[in-house]
Amino acid sequence: MAICKTGYFDRKGNFFKNARDATVSDLASLLGQVGEGESLAPGIASKILERRAEIEQLFAEHDAMMEAEILLANASQLTDNIAKLQGRPAG
Numbered sequence: 001m002a003i004c005k006t007g008y009f010d011r012k013g014n015f016f017k018n019a020r021d022a023t024v025s026d027l028a029s030l031l032g033q034v035g036e037g038e039s040l041a042p043g044i045a046s047k048i049l050e051r052r053a054e055i056e057q058l059f060a061e062h063d064a065m066m067e068a069e070i071l072l073a074n075a076s077q078l079t080d081n082i083a084k085l086q087g088r089p090a091g
Contacts, residue, residue, distance in 0.1 A: 009022060011026050011029065
């Protein structure tokens with residue numbers, strides 16, 4: 001008798017029995033060749049998936065720092081465009 005099972009495909013069309021392996025394959029493809037000889041990308045991709053929450057937090061902190069940096073740069077530009085008046089003598 002035939003049975004139905006779920007499978008997952010990565011972006012290249014490779015079949016995997018579980019979603020985790022398909023995602024690791026896609027991450028490894030995004031990383032490309034890492035290191036010489038056999039690529040370290042699959043191991044790194046697996047570690048990225050395991051540490052996803054910490055990595056997402058790191059990117060959120062990075063985005064906040066980048067926004068602050070842009071705001072500081074814009075504020076600096078505004079103050080650079082203000083002409084300073086020469087002091088007048090008192091009295």
